[in-house]
Ligand SMILES: [Fe+2]
């Protein structure tokens with residue numbers, strides 16, 4: 150199988166099991182194909198993006214002692230994982246002239262996103278519902294529609310959504326633990342440690358692809374599309390050590406931590 154075929158299966162299949170089927174260990178990449186940039190991913194009918202503001206909101210952290218509320222939280226997070234996976238497939242199909250090493254690295258990240266989706270789905274099912282029983286939003290996917298190049302992707306997904314998830318994942322791990330759900334907490338800690346590597350992938354490729362002499366920060370902010378802004382790269386409890394472990398510079402981390410919420 151080629152990288153392009155794998156990416157198209159993730160992007161266009163209407164079967165969830167096909168979208169979550171792992172890539173083979175070695176994928177050929179001799180034919181990246183023409184650029185294709187669809188407005189919507191293929192999804193089974195029950196997981197098609199719902200109209201704005203019809204998907205359930207994230208339950209309060211204090212409600213995570215209730216199985217039903219945890220299941221809703223996992224349902225929302227399964228959809229986040231699936232969207233991240235689909236956006237990565239979109240980047241492989243939309244920017245086929247990306248460096249070969251970038252494309253192979255992306256396949257490895259996608260393996261993790263597929264596994265994360267499945268782990269979240271299992272926790273949804275533990276609450277007695279199935280992934281697709283609730284309406285799902287298109288928040289992360291919609292933001293990807295503004296990407297015009299790889300640097301837009303690197304700034305907008307690994308260095309915003311995945312970086313913010315370094316914080317969110319541990320907030321939820323603690324909330325699930327307090328609510329008595331050790332397995333849900335363990336899932337969130339696994340995602341947290343994988344996310345460190347995904348942020349590393351983002352910053353290392355941003356450094357390789359940025360214009361000579363431009364700082365990481367200036368490249369990052371130049372490639373964000375409003376309303377995405379630096380403050381979106383953090384969550385409830387700021388995890389400095391995880392950002393250092395991902396290879397971000399202390400100054401970059403300081404600027405994320407102190408970024409004004411409305412700028
Ligand atoms: Fe993930």
Ligand SMILES: [Fe+2]
Nearest residue numbers: 233311344347
């Ligand atoms: Fe990730």
